[in-house]
Amino acid sequence: MTFDKAPLRLRFSISLAYDVQPGGADFIFNIHAAQTAAQRVVHEQLNVNPFTQQQLFTDPATYSRYLRLQAQPGPLSIDYSADVDIAHLEATPGSIDQVSIASLPGSLLPYIYPSRYCESDRLLAFANAQFGHMTPGYYRAMAVRDWVASHVAFTSNSTSGTTSACDTLLEKRGVCRDFAHLMIALCRALNMPARFATGIDYGADPALGPQDFHAYVEVYLGGSWWLFDPSGTAIPMGFVRLGTGRDAADCAFAMIFGAASMSNMTISIAPVAGAGGTMREPVHTQDALSTDSGLPGLQAPQRAFAA
């Protein structure tokens, strides 16, 4: 594992606007950059207009940050921007083994169980028939990723918020969220802890439309959570992480309780010059990448940016 590269600095912004209906609405946003073992927020700014009292909660297990506010009827705009430094844990795939059930940290058990959109309990036979003969470890997780990438067609607007991994396995189409759910379900069926991650993805294919939120996967292997991008639409090294959870149920960028409709969403991301004055571009790599060690008690910033 190497930490000798200059950290990658990415600048991104998220602008959301809503029309809140009479009666008002409660919002839970998950749009803040997470502060993980390898992702440091250098600078961030949030503007809520009109100003509204806010609560920011950081989940101690996942570092996801949830912003809650109660909006009055009328227009509401949320503008968040940040610069983050990312120093991925990088490793040679062949060195990363699967962790046995007996050796998993207890806090990770929820990630081998099925969840709302990842019905791994129904996919045991399928996963074992397809991948059971392979050597456990990073390459098998990558084989799952590649299978999903090649068997599901990226099809905008083909799915809905209730679409699950089983639906995607049957209908073979979806968007990044659906690719992620299917890969997660298959990994869990193979006893690999897997979770859903959301972020802003640098390098997104412009043919898919304007810059959007992205959903991808983290699989726990060899003591860390490793990044996988089953929809293959961007450059994993360029993902800023917002949230992680068992699936999309846990990390919607906005949960709305009440009546409100979105009137605008604008997102941008680009690399900028970092601490040393040099700008680094995310690139595709054959190495395994992690932005979360998964080890309790790790003081990531110190370690990840040691150089």
Next chain:
Amino acid sequence: MTFDKAPLRLRFSISLAYDVQPGGADFIFNIHAAQTAAQRVVHEQLNVNPFTQQQLFTDPATYSRYLRLQAQPGPLSIDYSADVDIAHLEATPGSIDQVSIASLPGSLLPYIYPSRYCESDRLLAFANAQFGHMTPGYYRAMAVRDWVASHVAFTSNSTSGTTSACDTLLEKRGVCRDFAHLMIALCRALNMPARFATGIDYGADPALGPQDFHAYVEVYLGGSWWLFDPSGTAIPMGFVRLGTGRDAADCAFAMIFGAASMSNMTISIAPVAGAGGTMREPVHTQDALSTDSGLPGLQAPQRAFAA
């Protein structure tokens, strides 16, 4: 709220036997009594035969205890018994209000989101049409419980391990697990955090067969998690709590990774004389009952057993 009663002491035992197939199997058991704000384990004993190295993990958020072990091929028996003292938090139902989304402790957000067997995201319209006009609070949660109890028929062997709340709402039959999932999904659709609890239930109707594990519901209202028993087959005051989670995916009494078949399950429970030498019987009550305050930092045993 009153704590002036003698604690209730319950003695229970769980005997499980398995035939483990060649290749062996990993087990995760959730059969230990939880130690919560109001449930104290006075004594417990675990025998695993043949002796096998064990790991016991306590989830810091739910107090669920997970026992993991790797079993060799051949017979395996697990015998657990415990005496627990339970001093419920009791309250007048009318005094317990619903907590607004904005005021919920951040750690409870997962319990308003949908989960594997509780697809609250699909039931928003149904829940609001049926219960949306009622005053939020304990009585509304009880109305949900009563609706489930009266619209679902307790039917042994009518459902399977993949049956979900939506299935139960459609087919109107199931066992305690299914009643619990449906109540949870409806509560979440009404913005009430709700979770799945497992236990041993004193007072189970013998017409339903031998003493078994039980599944019930906890709803977070007014700062605490309150017990509800939608299948109505036992006496809530007599529930010893084993696990809680988002749904049955999180607290199976046994998760088996590998091939093994259960050859025996025997469970018993009865009240015994407690500290003061008196024996108290669980009884049905109109009061709201809680065995978990839900408040971080609360030193429950001191408080709950103050008298």
Next chain:
Amino acid sequence: MTFDKAPLRLRFSISLAYDVQPGGADFIFNIHAAQTAAQRVVHEQLNVNPFTQQQLFTDPATYSRYLRLQAQPGPLSIDYSADVDIAHLEATPGSIDQVSIASLPGSLLPYIYPSRYCESDRLLAFANAQFGHMTPGYYRAMAVRDWVASHVAFTSNSTSGTTSACDTLLEKRGVCRDFAHLMIALCRALNMPARFATGIDYGADPALGPQDFHAYVEVYLGGSWWLFDPSGTAIPMGFVRLGTGRDAADCAFAMIFGAASMSNMTISIAPVAGAGGTMREPVHTQDALSTDSGLPGLQAPQRAFAA
């Protein structure tokens, strides 16, 4: 039953345009007016451009007419128009009884069995709990219709081609097709033969968008199939019938085998002066209406237009 009114004459037209992709495509259209016991096609015209060899098949049991053609790559337009006379069988609802299973014509058995989008086999308990106590007959079918109409919200674009009655019962929203499927499933669960009908609906609420195809329900009671309109968006007396079947799977207005996308759909309908020179407007009525006697061998035109 009365046949003393002047027949109602409706003129309608359907214009469809497609872009057929390289490789060509087979089409099955169900856009011809059915010739039933009470619906007579006075005049009809079909233009297919470019001209393509066509096959027209009339299902002997349902009178649905299916047009098949193989289209070359490039634009394809289909223009159909017709004048139809409709002389409904009208009856007093209270006089129409449910037919016992033992007395049903054998050819109707498929309509009490579940079908792709009408999973009556899952809704037995629900249907019986909700409607089982009512006196069998037309009024009970109407109670099912009213229940569906009041419990499901008409919501454009909320559902897809794979949405079924169970989905609609859970999510409580949909379009006319979904209302129809749910009503059919509930009727079958109560042992009433029920089928899916498609047509052009005079009097459609313009707030729902441009004139479209419509889906509604026929229930077999007292020896005839009776019309029900669970979405309640139009005037049943003004429905021209195109197809009937077990559900939408049997009577899509267009089934496409190959790659083609629709570039236009324009539909119109209006009453015109009939044989006697008078124009009759469809109106809402409390009477039961049928356009298919369901009795084999009936020479409907002679009977229906006897006056």
Next chain:
Amino acid sequence: MTFDKAPLRLRFSISLAYDVQPGGADFIFNIHAAQTAAQRVVHEQLNVNPFTQQQLFTDPATYSRYLRLQAQPGPLSIDYSADVDIAHLEATPGSIDQVSIASLPGSLLPYIYPSRYCESDRLLAFANAQFGHMTPGYYRAMAVRDWVASHVAFTSNSTSGTTSACDTLLEKRGVCRDFAHLMIALCRALNMPARFATGIDYGADPALGPQDFHAYVEVYLGGSWWLFDPSGTAIPMGFVRLGTGRDAADCAFAMIFGAASMSNMTISIAPVAGAGGTMREPVHTQDALSTDSGLPGLQAPQRAFAA
């Protein structure tokens, strides 16, 4: 195609017993041998005890025979036995081509549409990815059959009456009914008319339990319906056909309307000496087999038994 063999004569019997609850129950049985182009009922006998008025309906399209009766409370027994001669249409697989959508007999359209347990509308992408590159015709249908046979595990009691093709594709296990549904759904997704057939299967593997009803598949190719046995548990040449339909919804051996429980089911089948005094044993064959020409107007007995 050859008809020069001695017909195969099979003798089978079905004994069913029920306890009918207070209130009585209507039954629809589909236990009579069908009389098809190649299956002739030489002798049959039906005993209903206590005697009850019966109605026998033969579906003119499928030749399925449905027996209806209204049973009084108390015990009910049904004993049916028959000798049937079967002279299969046999053909060389390579000579049997797929029929284009445009050329299909109109009456077969329902068999390319999805049905209750065969959701072909959801499996288009899967079927085309897996089988779309193969040459259409009998061998492709056989490839679908072989895929289902090798990817689904025969597992008694693993499924229920509401299990569908999608469930089976996901969970990869089931009984003969489930294998049949999945094969049918995949064939329809490839534009091959396919239907569900029930029968008594000579040669059933005794390891699967006592002689039972069987479910298999017929696919329409080259002008006839051809037999396929995706569960592979018996000898197709030894299937006596009872019913055919779109799926199991159409040909349950018993549909019960009311409350009754089955107290016994005993089935037997064996070859017996036929007209010429010789007994022929069903054997496995590489030829394609049909017991229904699918051609309207064919006088099968004359043709099939010409020798």
